[in-house]
Amino acid sequence: MTNAPLTVLVVGATGSIGRLVVAESIARGHTTRALVRDAGTARHRLPAEAQLAVGDVTRPETLPQALAGVDAVVLTLGSHGGAHSSPENVDYAGVRNVLAALSGQRPRIVLMTAIGVTARGSAYDHLLDWKRRSERLVRASGLPYTIVRPGWFDMNAPDERRPVFLQGDTRRSGSPSDGVIAREDIAQVLVQALTAPEAVTRTFELVAEHGPAPRDLGPLFAALEQDAPGALDAVRDEDNMPLSQEPQRVRDDLDAVRALAGA
Template sequence: MTAALILVAGATGGVGQLAVAKALEKGFTVRVLTRQADKAKQMFGDRVEIAVGDIRQPNTLPAAVQNVTHIICCTGTTAFPSAKWDFQNFFSAQNSPQQVDAVGVKNLVAAAPQDLQRFVFVSSCGVLRKKQFPFSILNAFGVLDAKQEGEEAIATSGLPYTIIRPGRLIDSPYTSYDLNTLLKATTDGKLAVVVGTGDTLVGDTSRIDVATACVECISDPVTVNKTFEIVNSGARPEITDWEALFAQLN
């Protein structure tokens, strides 16, 4: 069996950098897809392969996905217009949710190897509840519409997939930290991990728990072709039993 090679897209973002650290901690070989090689190098050092590319630009993806066995897609942008949207003019945002979570994800799906073992996508709670408060506010500029487009592209691709829908993200991004700090990161939250299906859960979700779920699910066959929500609620146990949590998805 081919040794696992995980490509993490959005690797220097809030969830992506933690997913890289969690994958390395589990002993996986990791390739990061980034627009800024220097930033990735500073964060991860020589522990990862670096592929310079942009999911919004399909011609940059073939080299990045070569020989990968798993893709963890943690890309994203702000739900509301901000400097991160990279406005080129009043009518065009190069880094809007539509360009990243819909067009970009579709490009990455199209570029993925046909023998990919898993495509993991970080989506959002509320994609099926866009007309309900507070998701109607969150979707004011189309972030949930775009996430749903990305989900549908993955689910209809024929690739084995897992779609993870977190609630409002907590545990601030560790973007100014190095890999050693990421490897030691622990949630400030005191609540347990809860998973569910059908887009019914509401709550906050630790970025660390989302990243851990991304990595843990690729080794668990129960999560193949599953879409589930993840939030934090209830008393947190000393150790989170991911196998038991994923078993609830059957």
């Protein structure tokens, strides 16, 4: 795992995971830029060492300046309901808008989605389907990426701190029985993925089991299978979301991202 410091942009920086990612990134020596909608409000919620970049993922024109010169982007987007903050506008289009605003830059991308993201016909389809589509955009981008699908936040016991990486997204009950993980541990995995060469082109579910957290996640990343080149879905994922049945606007977005990758 390389220790070279990076310039990192955290998108979703004031959220419950994003704030911890900012702090973890700073602690690891990275120059850390937080994308925020309101600098005055955010300053009280983030470490003093964080650089603030004012922007909004639902307003594409605000993103190029925030992305200028970055080596890596961590996306921890989460919608909160309503027309402005719907899963389509934030969890999906927010990722699309960030990718489109890179203007030829090729940063490392780390995207957080959710365990069970490939489930169909569940009560969470309105969220999970858009998160899965955001994953497809990242894979289509041609950028070096890692996609992390954490379990249920902070429902772990105090001694459940040993991270376990899974693939195939087979735990899809939509309940904590799928797996639990501390928010702090999610942030550590997201940030360590930025500098672990073994993490590139890997997609995995993240849960915790009994035991302590290891200092080096490199062996866990290395044990994962890589996503197939050119594939829209992760290795071992069920093929249950045919592209031919996707909304035309989603297929158009994939074509646009692929075109940017080939530019």
